[in-house]
Amino acid sequence: xxxxxxxxxxxxxxxxxxxxxxxxxxxxxxxxxxxxxxxxxxxxxxxxxxxxxxxxxxxxxxxxxxxxxxxxxxxxxxxxxxxxxxxxxxxxxxxxxxxxxxxxxxxxxxxxxxxxxxxxxxxxxxxxxxxxxxxxxxxxxxxxxxxxxxxxxxxxxxxxxxxxxxxxxxxxxxxxxxxxxxxxxxxxxxxxxxxxxxxxxxxxxxxxxxxxxxxxxxxxxxxxxxxxxxxxxx
Numbered sequence: 367x368x369x370x371x372x373x374x375x376x377x378x379x380x381x382x383x384x385x386x387x388x389x390x391x392x393x394x395x396x397x398x399x400x401x402x403x404x405x406x407x408x409x410x411x412x413x414x415x416x417x418x419x420x421x422x423x424x425x426x427x428x429x430x431x432x433x434x435x436x437x438x439x440x441x442x443x444x445x446x447x448x449x450x451x452x453x454x455x456x457x458x459x460x461x462x463x464x465x466x467x468x469x470x471x472x473x474x475x476x477x478x479x480x481x482x483x484x485x486x487x488x489x490x491x492x493x494x495x496x497x498x499x500x501x502x503x504x505x506x507x508x509x510x511x512x513x514x515x516x517x518x519x520x521x522x523x524x525x526x527x528x529x530x531x532x533x534x535x536x537x538x539x540x541x542x543x544x545x546x547x548x549x550x551x552x553x554x555x556x557x558x559x560x561x562x563x564x565x566x567x568x569x570x571x572x573x574x575x576x577x578x579x580x581x582x583x584x585x586x587x588x589x590x591x592x593x594x595x596x597x598x599x600x
Contacts, residue, residue, distance in 0.1 A: 384429060386407050387399050428479070436460070452590065
């Protein structure tokens with residue numbers, strides 16, 4: 367998936383550098399991104415990237431902003447606020463899933479970048495339609511962001527955990543074999559009856575302790591229901 371960084375119009379070479387960095391991170395992880403690797407990727411001198419990007423930290427910030435470009439909805443936005451917020455949530459989720467490394471990137475000196483601000487502008491324009499007070503509007507937008515980010519972060523952690531386990535380890539967790547001695551003693555003493563019931567079920571589809579994917583849509587709809595109820599009281 368191609369990504370156009372915000373500086374594409376003013377500095378085409380910087381746009382090329384950022385796009386290359388995003389491609390590397392998508393394919394190999396954020397750890398693979400370095401100025402030296404970028405120079406090799408682009409077939410330029412080792413120091414050339416530094417003439418367009420001040421530092422590795424700025425590069426990371428620009429990469430995040432490139433991902434933010436994929437969170438934008440095409441204009442005009444849907445008229446219905448609920449439809450519009452749902453669409454923004456899904457676009458944000460899709461961007462995180464396409465570029466999972468962006469969940470891990472925290473630049474030391476982030477700046478207000480154009481695509482992130484465009485994303486905020488779209489979100490705020492939807493809040494205006496709800497006619498809620500500014501603090502409530504901010505809380506609503508943060509709740510949507512927190513839900514999407516939390517969902518994607520947990521899904522990423524789940525994938526990493528399952529990917530790190532051997533077949534035997536997955537089976538032991540799935541069947542609750544070889545639990546921690548303290549847990550085994552608690553179960554034997556009659557504690558944790560609900561946990562014992564859950565782990566005793568047959569055909570469990572996921573290892574115990576690894577939450578299954580409960581689905582993005584149900585939680586989002588519950589959240590939108592709460593927002594609608596709050597707006598109705600105003």
